[in-house]
Amino acid sequence: MLQTLQALSETRAAIGPVVLIVMDGYGLSKTGAGSAIAAANKPTLDRLFAEYPHVQLRAHGRAVGMPSDDDMGNSEVGHNALGAGQVYAQGAALVANSIASGELWQGQAWQEIVAFAKAGTGRIHFMGLLSDGNVHSHIDHLKAMVLRAKQEGIRSVRVHALIDGRDVPETSALDYVLPFEALLAELSTDGFDARIASGGGRQTITMDRYDANWPMVERGWKTHVLGQGQQFASAAAAIEGLRAQHPGVIDQDLPEFVIAENGRPVGTIEDGDAVVLFNFRGDRALEITRAFEEGAGFDKFERRRCPKVAFAGMLQYDGDLKLPARFLVAPPAIKNTSGEWFSKMGISQFACSETQKFGHVTYFWNGNRSGKFEGETYLEVPSDVVPFEQRPWMKAAEIADAMIEALQSGRHKLLRCNFANGDMVGHTGNFRAATMAVEAVDLALGRLLKAVDAAGGVALITADHGNADEMFELDKKTGQPALNKDGSPKAKTAHTLNPVPLILYQNIPGLKLGLKQTPEAGLSNVAATTAHLLGYEKHPDWDESLLTLKG
Numbered sequence: 180m181l182q183t184l185q186a187l188s189e190t191r192a193a194i195g196p197v198v199l200i201v202m203d204g205y206g207l208s209k210t211g212a213g214s215a216i217a218a219a220n221k222p223t224l225d226r227l228f229a230e231y232p233h234v235q236l237r238a239h240g241r242a243v244g245m246p247s248d249d250d251m252g253n254s255e256v257g258h259n260a261l262g263a264g265q266v267y268a269q270g271a272a273l274v275a276n277s278i279a280s281g282e283l284w285q286g287q288a289w290q291e292i293v294a295f296a297k298a299g300t301g302r303i304h305f306m307g308l309l310s311d312g313n314v315h316s317h318i319d320h321l322k323a324m325v326l327r328a329k330q331e332g333i334r335s336v337r338v339h340a341l342i343d344g345r346d347v348p349e350t351s352a353l354d355y356v357l358p359f360e361a362l363l364a365e366l367s368t369d370g371f372d373a374r375i376a377s378g379g380g381r382q383t384i385t386m387d388r389y390d391a392n393w394p395m396v397e398r399g400w401k402t403h404v405l406g407q408g409q410q411f412a413s414a415a416a417a418i419e420g421l422r423a424q425h426p427g428v429i430d431q432d433l434p435e436f437v438i439a440e441n442g443r444p445v446g447t448i449e450d451g452d453a454v455v456l457f458n459f460r461g462d463r464a465l466e467i468t469r470a471f472e473e474g475a476g477f478d479k480f481e482r483r484r485c486p487k488v489a490f491a492g493m494l495q496y497d498g499d500l501k502l503p504a505r506f507l508v509a510p511p512a513i514k515n516t517s518g519e520w521f522s523k524m525g526i527s528q529f530a531c532s533e534t535q536k537f538g539h540v541t542y543f544w545n546g547n548r549s550g551k552f553e554g555e556t557y558l559e560v561p562s563d564v565v566p567f568e569q570r571p572w573m574k575a576a577e578i579a580d581a582m583i584e585a586l587q588s589g590r591h592k593l594l595r596c597n598f599a600n601g602d603m604v605g606h607t608g609n610f611r612a613a614t615m616a617v618e619a620v621d622l623a624l625g626r627l628l629k630a631v632d633a634a635g636g637v638a639l640i641t642a643d644h645g646n647a648d649e650m651f652e653l654d655k656k657t658g659q660p661a662l663n664k665d666g667s668p669k670a671k672t673a674h675t676l677n678p679v680p681l682i683l684y685q686n687i688p689g690l691k692l693g694l695k696q697t698p699e700a701g702l703s704n705v706a707a708t709t710a711h712l713l714g715y716e717k718h719p720d721w722d723e724s725l726l727t728l729k730g
């Protein structure tokens with residue numbers, strides 16, 4: 180291990196730029212069953228695994244601050260751990276604890292929401308992703324709030340349900356909607372009245388991110404706030420009806436719907452209502468938050484009507500922009516991130532991805548802050564706005580171009596990028612497209628690594644969590660793909676629980692470096708490993724470096 184400053188300063192002189200490459204959604208499957216990665220033609224990655232030091236990193240569960248080891252990883256917690264070098268209890272755990280201890284109900288934000296609704300119309304709206312995926316939200320948090328609202332004497336609750344199928348099985352909507360509507364009906368006694376009022380697939384309305392597709396948010400606003408859209412008698416009827424109208428469309432892509440009685444929507448959002456956005460993760464919550472919070476200067480779409488409501492987010496989604504102003508649970512106070520630490524060292528840093536993952540290597544990387552540290556340069560390659568199974572190569576080539584140019588400029592000592600393909604195409608459930616996604620990353624990687632060599636640099640190649648490594652649901656007993664009634668394999672759209680690789684690539688003459696596999700090695704060890712490659716001490720708060728010097 181590099182322990183002495185002398186060794187570190189030697190490293191500093193010997194190694195050129197350090198390049199961190201995140202292959203989003205690239206996990207290590209044990210058996211290769213249902214893996215688009217195993218099926219892909221990927222000569223560069225095969226060579227990396229055959230010839231260069233590599234270890235496995237934990238990327239799910241408690242290793243990334245999730246409540247339990249049954250929780251898969253995701254981009255937020257993964258990039259937080261990569262960027263911060265530390266593991267924090269994340270939104271999912273913080274909210275669950277705050278509800279269990281009752282702290283949430285005692286907090287000012289919850290009390291203001293209740294008081295505002297009581298003084299106004301008596302109604303609270305809860306908006307968010309209706310599943311137990313625990314990536315953006317958890318249905319148990321919603322249930323606890325609806326129950327509490329009734330106990331607090333709130334008269335009416337309306338739920339605006341984004342349909343998941345991306346963090347949970349791809350057509351599981353009714354597993355959540357049916358029991359939830361039954362629960363709301365059961366609770367609707369003693370003058371209390373609770374219903375789902377609107378909804379739609381999470382990839383169709385409301386949950387856009389990184390300004391990729393504001394028309395999605397506009398559709399969400401029209402649905403939830405204005406009550407415009409195809410009408411159904413219940414959310415269950417909407418899902419069944421929409422599936423019949425659009426055969427083969429999976430949950431995340433279902434069109435929007437409005438619940439109505441006698442032609443009138445049951446839950447438009449009006450002056451004097453309170454609104455709680457119950458998603459705890461920020462990337463896909465920020466745009467709809469802005470639509471509620473921003474004044475007349477808001478120019479992303481024509482809102483038509485801006486109800487005077489009290490608005491709260493489950494968490495504060497952006498610590499720099501202070502969005503939203505009111506939030507039910509304090510977000511993890513992520514401090515001493517690598518971006519900040521390397522900035523203090525005077526290291527020039529370059530971060531690049533395409534729109535869909537741009538905030539991952541900037542905002543999540545820096546602990547959910549949208550501001551830059553001194554010496555950071557960001558480059559966003561605009562993503563296509565299409566279903567990604569139609570363009571599985573996405574912007575891998577353009578990201579490689581930008582990284583190569585940045586390397587050749589000689590201006591940056593530390594460069595990082597994210598290739599979105601394995602994840603974004605993995606989420607479509609399309610196996611063939613996912614193999615092409617992996618192949619596109621492999622091709623880009625091959626070009627980029629040549630530029631690393633030319634600059635006398637080192638690359639660390641890793642991932643934030645798995646996805647393309649399991650494109651089918653696996654049978655728990657046999658480990659083989661589970662089958663639909665017609666014998667076809669059951670597509671899986673969610674992330675996986677598999678570990679991810681960390682590969683150390685360098686061809687600097689005379690330099691022998693390795694990585695050590697420790698039982699606990701996880702994403703949070705990458706920041707210190709990077710510091711040592713750069714020839715600096717890690718921040719004392721960070722988890723250990725995995726770098727070894729070979730004799």
Ligand SMILES: O=C(O)[C@@H](CO)OP(=O)(O)O
Nearest residue numbers: 253254255314345346602
């Ligand atoms: O698309 C997303 O929002 C999540 C899955 O819910 O994926 P990732 O964590 O990779 O961004």
Ligand SMILES: [Mn+2]
Nearest residue numbers: 203254602643
């Ligand atoms: Mn990811």
Ligand SMILES: [Mn+2]
Nearest residue numbers: 254602603606
């Ligand atoms: Mn994902």
